Amino acid sequence: MARYRITPEDEAFVAEFLSRPFGYKSPGLQRVLNLMRGQGPEGKYVLIVREPYRRWGLGRLPARRGDPIAEIAGIEYLSLAEGERDVFLRRWRDLTGSDAPASTGEA
Template structure:
């Protein structure tokens, strides 16, 4: 269980992540990412490499470590940045129940 949960004021970090999903982040965004990466594993969205540096699929973690990751049918990416953004959006929804405007995500997902 996380000691910290996402709060309405954490929305300010969405734009920062969308601009720079990979690399150094502000302390506030890093805290948000730590919450998103922690907690229950069962059903958590993850990226699965299909072809290094070229193609990724959306997956969901199993309840138990060591069991296979299930792929989300029909969701593949050709851009790692767009894939990272989509996982962020999906995890945000899972944790807050709120949608993030998909216009912030941009292009790059295939059948997403």
């Protein structure tokens, strides 16, 4: 069975996610998100709640369930949307080997 991979045609979905990280997703974006979320846990970026509804940090999952999450020092988000956007961009880079297209206007 062929496994879905991110292709250059999927770059349009970056702008869609960055403009609206919550709510309805187009089928194409949902396919990209399923790929990002379906990867094995080792090294996957995740948000860490530092203060509920106010502050989040960034971490990476361990290879084995139950092992501690590796927190990345110096990274803090003051909105959940900001954190979700950054995790999306980091996972994109991990899967494609390159940064998301700059034409999205988001960082």
